[in-house]
Amino acid sequence: MPYPEGHKIKVRGRIIESAAKAFRTNGIRDISVPFIMKGVGLTHGGFYSHFDNKEQLVSETCQYAISDTISLLQKAAEKEEGKPKIDTVIDYYLSTYHRDQTEVGCILPALSSEISRSSEEVRQVFTRELQRMIDFISTLAQINKSTGSAVLSMMVGTLVLARSVNDSKLSDSLLETGKQQAKGIIKTNQ
Template sequence: MPYPAGHKLKVREQIITSAARAFRTNGVRNISLPFIMKGAGLTHGGFYAHFKNKDQLVIETFHFAITDTIKLLQSVADKKADQPRIEMIIEFYLSSVHRDQTEVGCILPALAGEISQLSLDVRKAYTDELKRFMEFIADAGNIDLSKSYALVSSMIGTIALARAVNDSQFSDQLLLAGRIQAKGILEAK
C-alpha cells in the first residue's frame, strides 16, 4: 500500500526536527544518525532515502533552526507594543529560559565551538545562517549591520558562556552583564 501524499516530506521534517534538538543540545560531532532517527521515531536504515549524508542533514538543519529561532524571537518582540522590539529580543535571548532550554534554543551558540572543525560546506551553511540572523537583528533593531555584528557576537558569546559554567549564580550574572552590554551596543554611536 503506497504512502499518502506528503508522507516523505513529513518524515523529512521529523528527521530535521530531531536533528535540530540533538545538535542544539549535544553538538554535531557527538550525535549519530541512529540517534537522530530514533528521536524522529524511525529506524536509521531510512536515513538515506531522505539525505545523501550527514552534512546535508546538518546544512538543512541549520536553516530550519535559524528560521525557528527567528520566528520565536519575532513572537517575543510582538508581545509588548510599548517596548522596543530589539530590547524584547535581547531580554529573551539573554534569559535563563533561553539558556536552560538548549533543545529549542538558538543553534548558533550551541555549535560555535565546534563549527570550525566541520566540513567547508557545513561551515559555509553556518556562516550563511549567521549572516541571516544578523540581518534579522539589524532589521528588528533598525540598526546598521556593523552594530548588528557586534550585538549578535555579544549575545552569542554571553549565552554560550552562561550555558558552559557550572555555577548558576555566576551564569545569571553573565546573563545580566550581557543584557546590559547588549543594550549599550544599541546606544553607542
C-alpha cells in the same frame, strides 16, 4: 499500499526537527544518525532515502534552526508592548529560560565551535544562516550590520559563557550584564 502524498516531506521535516533538538543539546559530533532517527521512531536505514549523508542533514538543520529561532524571537517581540522590540529580543535571548532550554534554543551557541572543523559545505550554510541572524538583529534594532554583528556576537558569547559555568549566580550575572551591554551598544549606534 503507497504512502499518502507529502509523506516523505513530512518525515524529512521530522528528521530535521529531531536533529535540531539533538544538535542544540549535544552538538554534532556526539550525535549519531541512529540516535536522530530513533527520535522520530524510525530505523537508521531509512535515513539515506532522505539525505545523502550526515553533513547534508547538518546543513539543512542549520537552516531550519535559524528560521525557527528568528520566528521565535519575532513572536516574542510582537507579544511585548511598551518597549523596543530589540530589547524584548535581547531579554528573551539572554534569559534563564533560553540558557536552560538548550533543545529549543538558538543553534549558534551550540554549534559554533564545531562548525569551524566541519566541511566547506556545512560552513557555507552556517555562514549564510549567521548572516541572516545578523540581518534580523540589525533590521530590528535599526543599526548597521557591523553593529548588528557586534550585538549578536555579544549575545551568543554571553549565552555560551552563561551555559558553561556551574555557578548559578555568576551565570545569571553574565546574562544580566550581557543584556545591559547589548542594549547599550544599540542605543549608542542608532
